[in-house]
Amino acid sequence: ALSTLVLNRLKVGLQVAAVKAPGFGDNRKNQLQDMAISTGGTVFGDEAVGLAIEDIQAHDFGRVGEVIVTKDDTMLLKGRGDPAAIEKRANEITEQLESTNSDYEKEKLNERLAKL
DSSP: OHHHHHHHHHHHOOOOOOOOOSSSHHHHHHHHHHHHHHHTOOOOSTTOSSOOGGGOOGGGGOOOSEEEEOSSOEEEESOOSOHHHHHHHHHHHHHHHHHOOOHHHHHHHHHHHHHO
């Protein structure tokens, strides 16, 4: 995948940045799904369910107004996902917050809600 990014940069002149997905395990899957919903994109690759990398279309990447990449952080700003889908996802996270007793889980859910 990294070689494809480099090739696109060299041949087509695309601005690209390779960044690691946040978190680990289920938290990573949930954060990737949050990002997909907020950008109108689709999760694909190792964390995807039912989407082969060969079947990806341009609309699967989602859209954002601005991306800021630093050594330690990546920010996707002004995501262009469906507002109703984003609100539904935020409500799901809020419900999970209300039903958990784990302080660690509450912390992670609050982080996800703030990012969304």
